[in-house]
Amino acid sequence: MRAAKIAYKPVGLALGAVSGMVAGALFKQAWKKLGHDDDAPDATDEDRAWGEVLLAATLQGAIFSVVKAAVDRGGAVATRRATGVWPG
Numbered sequence: 001m002r003a004a005k006i007a008y009k010p011v012g013l014a015l016g017a018v019s020g021m022v023a024g025a026l027f028k029q030a031w032k033k034l035g036h037d038d039d040a041p042d043a044t045d046e047d048r049a050w051g052e053v054l055l056a057a058t059l060q061g062a063i064f065s066v067v068k069a070a071v072d073r074g075g076a077v078a079t080r081r082a083t084g085v086w087p088g
Helices: 002-033 051-083
Strands: none
Touching: 002 051
């Protein structure tokens, strides 16, 4: 049982990296669909208003959280199916 949890660590790290890339791509597409510039504003972007910066941060955080949760959950379910042990 413990071996499966230990073996899941590198899988979890790889899934985390992949989920970050997927979330980043989804955020870029969502930001473009909202009719804003191609690039989302940074917090220190002097030419962008507070509202736009905070909207971008909120959207980005929501997308990253949902994608990460979905990928983590999917990885845990796949691990249980393969090993019979929940990795958490």
